């Protein structure tokens with residue numbers, strides 16, 4: 814069976830609702846680590862490190878991926894990154910962490926609702942795969 818990442822390579826970027834809508838509405842359970850009126854942060858179901866959290870805007874507003882960003886998205890983009898820093902602190906990632914935003918098929922994006930990956934708790938390598 815194809816892994817989620819293999820599926821991502823053949824995924825078509827789309828404006829269709831995603832699994833994250835159901836996570837936002839709590840129709841599908843997730844482990845929420847931070848929430849405010851604009852941002853939801855929850856643990857990734859397939860963690861790539863001891864800590865792996867996704868930060869998403871509660872309202873997608875056309876922001877399926879970073880490549881679709883418009884001027885009106887500047888505030889939410891800044892808020893996602895600032896919140897990632899808060900959550901990193903909350904998770905005790907005092908030695909550092911990795912922020913990733915996958916975009917489009919070549920970026921291996923699989924869910925077309927923009928999200929920031931916050932990964933930490935282990936030594937990262939460079940370059941990424």
Ligand code: TR5
Pocket residue numbers: 817821832841842843856857858859860867914915921922923924925
């Ligand atoms: O590949 P990109 O960058 O688009 O990241 C999507 C991320 O969503 C992956 O790291 C997945 O592991 C994660 N994901 C997918 C599902 C899911 C999830 N994280 C938490 N809960 C999830 N549920 C309930 N269902 C998913 N399909």
